[in-house]
Amino acid sequence: MAGTAVLGRRLSWLVGTVTEVHDETPAARTIVFDVPDWPGHVAGQHVDVRLTAPDGYSAVRSYSIANAPTANRVEITVVRIDDGEVSPYLTQTVAQGDQLELRGPIGGWFVWRPAQTEPVQLIAGGSGIVPLMAMIRTRALAQSNAPFRLLYSVRNPESVLYAAELRECSRDVSITFAYTRTVPDGWPTPPGRIDAAAVAAHTWPANAAPQCYVCGPTPFVESAADLLRAAGQEPGSIKTERFGPTGG
Amino acid sequence: MGLISRGFTSKRDTTETKLPPGQYLTKDFPVLSAGPTPRVSLDTWAFSIANEAGESKQWDWKSFRALPSEEFTVDIHCVTRWSKFDTAWEGVSLDTLLQDVKTSAGFALAHSYGDYTTNVPLADLRDGKAWIVFKYAGKELAPEHGGPARLLIPHLYLWKSAKWVRGISLMTSDKPGFWESLGYNNYGDPWREQRYWGDV
Numbered sequence: 001m002a003g004t005a006v007l008g009r010r011l012s013w014l015v016g017t018v019t020e021v022h023d024e025t026p027a028a029r030t031i032v033f034d035v036p037d038w039p040g041h042v043a044g045q046h047v048d049v050r051l052t053a054p055d056g057y058s059a060v061r062s063y064s065i066a067n068a069p070t071a072n073r074v075e076i077t078v079v080r081i082d083d084g085e086v087s088p089y090l091t092q093t094v095a096q097g098d099q100l101e102l103r104g105p106i107g108g109w110f111v112w113r114p115a116q117t118e119p120v121q122l123i124a125g126g127s128g129i130v131p132l133m134a135m136i137r138t139r140a141l142a143q144s145n146a147p148f149r150l151l152y153s154v155r156n157p158e159s160v161l162y163a164a165e166l167r168e169c170s171r172d173v174s175i176t177f178a179y180t181r182t183v184p185d186g187w188p189t190p191p192g193r194i195d196a197a198a199v200a201a202h203t204w205p206a207n208a209a210p211q212c213y214v215c216g217p218t219p220f221v222e223s224a225a226d227l228l229r230a231a232g233q234e235p236g237s238i239k240t241e242r243f244g245p246t247g248g
Numbered sequence: 249m250g251l252i253s254r255g256f257t258s259k260r261d262t263t264e265t266k267l268p269p270g271q272y273l274t275k276d277f278p279v280l281s282a283g284p285t286p287r288v289s290l291d292t293w294a295f296s297i298a299n300e301a302g303e304s305k306q307w308d309w310k311s312f313r314a315l316p317s318e319e320f321t322v323d324i325h326c327v328t329r330w331s332k333f334d335t336a337w338e339g340v341s342l343d344t345l346l347q348d349v350k351t352s353a354g355f356a357l358a359h360s361y362g363d364y365t366t367n368v369p370l371a372d373l374r375d376g377k378a379w380i381v382f383k384y385a386g387k388e389l390a391p392e393h394g395g396p397a398r399l400l401i402p403h404l405y406l407w408k409s410a411k412w413v414r415g416i417s418l419m420t421s422d423k424p425g426f427w428e429s430l431g432y433n434n435y436g437d438p439w440r441e442q443r444y445w446g447d448v
Binding site (some may be wrong): 010011013015048051052053054055057058059060061062085087094098099100101105107108110213218222225226228229235236238239240242 | 272285331427430431
């Protein structure tokens with residue numbers, strides 16, 4: 001079995017140095033770490049980040065890794081939850097040069113590898129775009145020709161993460177936005193949640209036998225996964241990652 | 249102690265002793281699963297236990313619900329770091345289900361509708377430590393939380409409490425389940441913070 005060789009490998013805490021921070025939206029910030037001993041990762045995996053207070057108290061949160069695997073580099077995008085314990089620190093306090101502890105990569109199920117050649121359907125709700133962006137970036141880095149489609153549900157145009165980059169890569173990846181609260185000027189349809197009509201119009205048909213990845217808040221994922229099943233996709237071809245209310 | 253994070257201070261009440269290390273308390277009930285939620289009809293639902301010789305006992309919904317059940321309140325702990333206190337369940341104890349099962353097996357592998365599996369030592373299913381539950385907070389268990397019935401082993405991280413459970417195989421040797429093959433700890437004791445491979 002593929003996992004046997006590494007079964008038992010202990011994940012150690014590594015020191016990452018912040019090399020860059022930039023705001024994606026008013027509430028979301030990307031943090032780039034240089035991690036000298038980073039073992040590498042696969043698109044879709046996550047990383048634990050540990051913060052430690054001067055009194056020894058520590059808090060750990062898991063974040064999806066946003067970047068394609070390149071040497072010693074780990075990027076995360078954090079959305080601020082105002083009463084959260086960790087996200088305000090990561091989105092407001094952390095600056096270039098700071099050192100934080102990281103442990104990973106974690107998770108081997110919700111992943112896309114460049115060896116996969118089948119069509120891929122990505123469905124993101126809000127910050128659920130992050131691991132799917134890692135897949136899009138990995139596809140580009142690996143010069144893969146796997147046909148990708150992304151259906152990305154956001155509240156309004158201002159909440160789109162990686163907006164400029166998504167515009168850039170829309171030549172290679174078919175991207176459809178679904179706005180739930182406010183649409184851009186001149187948008188042809190009113191705001192609304194992803195429904196059966198949107199799935200029929202903007203996702204791979206079942207006979208294309210896509211691998212589907214759905215990531216977002218729990219109710220979003222429940223609904224999108226049910227819609228994919230209703231559209232005829234095999235349950236075994238739908239991988240999900242649910243962001244619970246994680247307490248920030 | 250870890251590396252101090254410049255400018256980070258705790259907002260947490262650290263006097264909470266019911267909380268295992270690295271966990272935080274939630275009042276919600278988050279959902280985590282690897283695929284779509286299976287919808288299992290009570291007409292076709294079945295649960296079985298097979299011993300190491302392949303002999304199996306099976307219950308349909310009616311015979312399962314005719315077994316004596318228990319109401320109990322426990323704390324639950326998810327490897328994704330949330331814990332929830334005082335969750336109220338109703339279910340059938342594994343002691344009841346294992347009562348007439350002849351076995352000298354040391355290990356168990358739970359199977360679910362939707363093909364999920366998870367492994368535990370058989371001892372962790374005995375002596376009032378595990379149940380097949382069908383009610384949460386007085387109501388029939390919702391599909392997204394594992395209904396119609398799930399395994400509940402509250403002293404281990406919650407991924408061991410297989411949702412949509414349909415059977416348990418007893419085995420003389422251990423066999424990693426779904427998450428256990430994908431980097432998560434083979435045993436999963438929250439009090440020893442056994443989250444991932446190699447955590448001891």
